[in-house]
Amino acid sequence: MDEFQEILQDFLVESFELVEKLDEDLVELESNPEDLELLNGIFRVAHTVKGASSFLNFDVLTHLTHHMEDVLNKARHGDLIITPDIMDVILESIDLMKALLETIRDTSADEGIDVSACVARLDKISNGEAPSDATVEPEEKSEPESVVEEAPAEEEEPDYDNMDPDEVEAEIERLLAQRQSEDKAKRDAKIAAGEAVPTMPEVEDEEKKEEEPKVEKKEEKVVAKKVPAPVKKEQKSANKESAKAAAPTKRTPAAVEQTIRVDVKRLDHLMNLIGELVLAKNRLMKINEDVEERYEGEEFLEELTQVVSIVSLVTTDLQIAVMKTRMLPIGKVFNKFPRMIRDLSRELNKKIELVLAGEDTELDKSLVEEIGDPLVHIIRNSCDHGIETPEERTAKGKPEGGTISLKAYNEGNQIVIQIDDDGKGLDPQMLKEKSFEKGIITEKEMDNMSDKEAFTLIFRPGFSTAAAVTSVSGRGVGMDVVKTNIEKLNGMIDIESVVNVGTTIKLKIPLTLAIIQALLVGVQEEHYAIPLASVLETVRISKDEIYTVEGKSVMRLRDDVLSLVHIGDIFEVERILDASEHAYVVVLGLGTSKLGLIVDTLVGQEEIVIKSLGDYLKGIEGVAGATIRGDGGVTLIVDVAALMNMAKDVKNSALNSSTEGSSAVKEKTKASDYTVMIVDDSKTDRTIMRKALEPMGITLVEAADGQEALNILKSGDYNFDAMLVDIEMPRMDGYTLATEIKKYNRYKNLPLIAVTSRTSKSDRMRGVESGMVEYITKPYSADYLASVVQRNVNFKAEFL
């Protein structure tokens, strides 16, 4: 049983690989119906699947593929010319084959799909009847000179019609071997000639091809031996060969790639380990920085720095290497579009040509899986709404056939997928009016909307420009899916369009999901990481530049109006620290929307590893995950898409937080309700102060340096009425302490009394600058100290 499963697995993997390439080949075949190489390739697929499935007892699949094989075999032998109608049937049968393979994958059996109708049609074709009106064109003789010009590199071909199946098999084998060696020779010749390989056959080529069916027929029967093909032909077949690279590699020994199949889980695990390593690297770099500061100039430091940079370098390389193992060419996704365009253009009665470029561009496996759907929707949309009917196009003076081009390329850390069409373009005015009609936007929004913003309306749910709902599009769902999916990948969408010239949609997607570049921002005492892919720019603004419109904050950014939201409002950050006059705005872009996020500080850019918050905390709005920083702390990662949603509902408290001042002060009922902190590094000094103040009966708290004092303040255990601060202290001196304390809203009005032996004027000045209210110089009398404290805490006379 296990053995059977193993064989079954291999069968499925192989079959899916074969089928994947099939669609593209078939569509190409339609334009070059006589292309023997292509036909052979397709025939081989049907044959291989048939052989394997009969061995594995999948009767339905065998039955279907057998009949497909019949038709293809006839076509191969020239008894049948592939017309679009015949192609429809073949494509249908291939769809059925795919469906069957999927059923087998899921259930290990090929039941539940009815193939009889399709088989009947296939039979009809192989019996020489056309599926509908079109019959096989009688073979016309073409001019002899074209025979010579177009002569392919074939030797005499035996009469297949009189062969029995075994002989046919043998013949195929022979032809294959011959073909391969020819191709190889041609490729070598081509490489030697240094020619570039165009991805799509050129138009002239296709025109020439029109004549070819007749030519080849003739050559079988009339011409016995041929001269080697002219250069032109060589180039063409070589092109085809390279376009078909994926399928034939297995069979052409010259191009065998050394590969092994690896379970994706193992790669994921490897990726996780690398993630840990990146975190450790970040940590090491941080430690190195700290050590550098402390032991500047020491010899071992240089060595440490060297080791750290090597580790960092190797880790980065390793990360890239592992990421590459997970990369798949985007061609895997692009492959299905030629077929889709073909079907759509027939359905819509339009002439549409698809141009693919950059299929070799690689991106992460998980992204390849996610990107398919959005592209389908965009391309359907371009076909249905973008490209006009041939009549309209001719009227506008455009070529009858429209072109959609799909290309992928790398741009920095992102991959860009660009979809261009030369259709009617988007009319911003029309888009606005339609959206207004459907209640998607208000009249005011409509008036204020720029053209670029208007284009993004097509991504709103419920929006559709189609006059009628067709089977292709018009329900106003598809483009919304595009937006959601792209945002899920932290991608961006960019649209450009000119009426009657065409539309360009660019999808920008980060290369990988697990390890990302992030911008770290600070708000109060917290840090957050924002995926750098979603950050367009950062701006420093003063509070005056923020305006309020309908209860929302906005700012003017060059020519745009940018809505703003404070990160503290989104993440419920308590405002302990006093906000400064200036703020930083991180301009976030996702999909097509923009938002300004106000933060207190910009910390910097860092490579972070996304970790999940686990089951217990999953699904917190606005948080995409967490990462571990160099210092070992955890920083939350902002989910930009969710944040944009949340921003709509957030009321801005950001800017009118102004001064609530010191919160409700409790009524003092007894002397011990007054609390004063004594900060001094000398125990003796603290005791002297304590002795001086104790007679008043107030509560006294001691701290040995600025840091400790700050911690006591932060803990909020006491409500201080005043602080006595020494200036010269280890760890944190009095001035720094005062500056730090004044950052907190709560302690803005806390009287700070400097008690020091520094007496110079500049010391006093510094004291005032840092927010000290009194300056007592040592030595002082106990009474004086007490009176200063009493004055500053508003000590009630009755307690004396």
Next chain:
Amino acid sequence: MGDKLKQIIDKQSEQKNGVVEQLDDVVQLVGFMIGDEEYAVPILAIQEIIKPFAWTRVPQVPNYILGVFNLRGAVIPLLDLRTKFGLTPKNQGEDTRFVVLRHGDDVAGFVIDRLTMAIRLKKENIGAAPDAVGGDDSIIEGVGKQADKIITILKVNKLLERTF
């Protein structure tokens, strides 16, 4: 010689059985204080007990979830049992500990006021939770009786269950 060896082996296996029997009867717990009450969790559910360190606040969660912290590379939620049990929050002091509990794949850290001790309790000394607080939804596994006091034994899987 052979007999002697056999005897030794027999004796050893006897001892082993004895130990197993003993283990079967006894539940090992770790006791800790939250407010004035003593609670306990099975020692096997405890991944580790650590001194408090910095954690990161997480927004939009109930107040008993303090946030997340980094436990050797894993991001783990931190819950305050005082707040969860309806007591007023208290500042963490010298005796405060994070108890990291694990049940299956779920891991979380819990802030407790003070550890008491490891407790060995015979099964017969563990009573069911009082009816009023019992049942499947209860966070209480049972009540352990000791000579001078009783201890509330908590259900680890319930502690680790998300309830918001």
